[in-house]
Amino acid sequence: MAYQLADINYKTVADPKGFIEECDELYKRRVKTAADKIIANRSNSPIVLLSGPSGSGKTTTARKISEELERQGVHAHYIGMDDYFKTVDPATAPRTPEGDIDLESPLCLDMELLNEHFTRLSEGKRIYVPKYEFARQMRTLEPSKSIKLKKDEVVVFEGIHALNDMITSRHPAAFKLYISARSSVEFNETVVFKGTWFRLVRRTVRDYNFRGADPDQTISMWANVRRGEIANISPFKNKADYRFDSSFAYEIPVMNRTATKLFSSIPEGIGRYDELRKVLPALQLFGEIDESLVAEDALIREFIGDADDD
Secondary structure, eight states: OEEEHHHHHHHHHHOHHHHHHHHHHHHHHHHHHHHHHHHHTTTTOSEEEEEOOTTSOHHHHHHHHHHHHHHTTOEEEEEEGGGGBOOOOTTTSOBOTTSSBOTTSGGGBOHHHHHHHHHHHHTTOOEEEOOEETTTTEEOSSOSEEEOOOTTEEEEEEOTTTTOHHHHTTOTTSEEEEEEOOOEEEETTEEEEOHHHHHHHHHHHHHHHHHOOOHHHHHHTHHHHHHHHHHHTGGGGGGOSEEEEOOOTTHHHHHHHHHHHHTSOOOTTSTTHHHHTTHHHHHTTSOOOOGGGSOTTOTTHHHHOOGGGO
């Protein structure tokens, strides 16, 4: 899907509040569609596998889908697959081409335990979810939680490797959901803003707003982020039973003022430099919308913060 720049800029000026409401309503319909499909698959498997790249709004979207499931009488448990990381052993850990420990590799996950837990949950048995401490790069002795599914309950496993063949081949009945900001922006049938740039802008604005991060640091990481996505996420997205587009046509105008400031200088010599230096002039094609018009519960708040944070 592609948004049209002319439509975005017209609505940005003519009726920004109505524009936001229109896009939010489309997102809500996608949430309901995902929930409906999960419920329809419930008789086949209570397992939901949710994957997607960084900056996709996976956490907020997973919560919204869970809320919709609750409204329809299905309780959803949530498990972050990061808790299934193995304790790091430098002698056996997978490595990047540069020789660093590759924490993005699926080999860092305890796939044997994950698959055992999927089977036990499907059989109505209790599992004890492990707990991983990233600061010490090790699993703790105490589990993070225990889960035993009741009738009309599902469990959502979220992680970048959720759709990996090592999982889906052994549990084909699980419902597979892929979330990403997938739309680009076109003008005269030419792409002027890439779909991946939505996520890059989101990450950069979020890190600045919530972590006080230097934009140079976030932008410099983009090449490695994309490398990990291309290796570990994108090859499996076509396995999804439903591909959820989490982009909003209004989001660049809402983040434009902050994003323009943050992208005003791209560090030379970084990976994907020739691509990244095109983001600022692309941002300048859009108008601006006051972020105070964005609803308090909108996904975009995950990146720009609450209305009263200023």
